[in-house]
Amino acid sequence: MDLLAHIDNYCERTDPSLWSEPLNALSNLAFLIAAAVLWRQAHGNTRQTELRCLATLIGLIGVCSGLFHFFGTVWGMILDVAGIALFILVYIQRYLRQLARCPQWACWLGVAVFVAADRAIAKLGSFGLNGSEGYLLPGVTLMAFAVWSRWHSPDATRWLGAASLVFVVSFSLRTLDMALCAHWPFGTHFAWHLLNALVLYCCARGLAGRR
Known part of the structure; x- marks a missing residue:
């Protein structure tokens, strides 16, 4: 594998x-902004450490994705x-533990x-x-x-429901990126980033919901 090879997707x-x-x-x-806002809002929350861990991971996504789109390499x-x-x-692990109350195993x-x-799913190839x-x-x-939170953790429902709706839009825009090149040369992948930052923020806020 040539790690320095360029990618044009x-x-x-x-x-x-x-x-x-x-x-x-x-x-x-947008990911860095979402991470900073979440970090600040985590102060005083009973799950402060957990939320700040997620904030750090959201920030990491922003950095890694930024490097990829800046350099465009493998x-x-x-x-x-x-x-x-x-x-x-x-x-997934924290949701199952904190909101679903599953045992560690x-x-x-x-x-x-x-x-x-x-x-x-990956072995099925491209759809x-x-x-x-x-x-x-x-x-x-x-x-x-x-859906599960609707009956078991109402406080999380609005955040995860919002995240789900926004994800549908962001997923659609990511999928349409290359197809719209002839009409919109900038593409739509940047909108995937903007909306997904909101998705991840809502996911983290949902985890802070009470059972």
């Missing part, structure tokens, strides 16, 4: 130069995927099942979603968490 990128994706790169500031893509995956797995089993399902296939399972999982 987005409408905005037209060449391998560092500043070929200005909107895709700068829109990652190593940047690996960092980008790793940052997102880390947040998803940590969030069940929480880690849930994470293992998610990883296995994700790998199985014609412009590389968004990997976000189908996280999206469905988020919606399942929102």
Whole structure:
């Protein structure tokens, strides 16, 4: 694997130069803003440490994704995927523990099942979603968490419900990025970043909800 090889998967990128994706790169500031707001709001919360851990992971996503869209290389893509995956797995484990009140073994089993399902879906190949296939399972999982919370953790419902609705829009925009190039040369991937920062913020706030 050539870690320095350039990747051109987005409408905005037209060449391998560092500043070929200005909107895709700068829109990652939304993750840093979401992380900063969450960090501040965590003060005094009974789950302060947990929320600040999630805030740190959201900030990490912003940094890793920013590096990927700035450099447009394989190593940047690996960092980008790793940052997102880390947040998803940590969030699933903490949701199962804090809101679903599962025992520790069940929480880690849930994470293992998610990883296995994700790998199985990946083997099915492309569904014609412009590389968004990997976000189908996280999206469905988020919606399942929102539905479960409706009966078991009402305070979390509004946050996870909002996150689910915004995710549907952001997922659609990510999928349409290349298809709209002829009509909108900047693409729509930057909007995926902006909306996903809101999604992750809402997810973290949902975890702070009382049972």
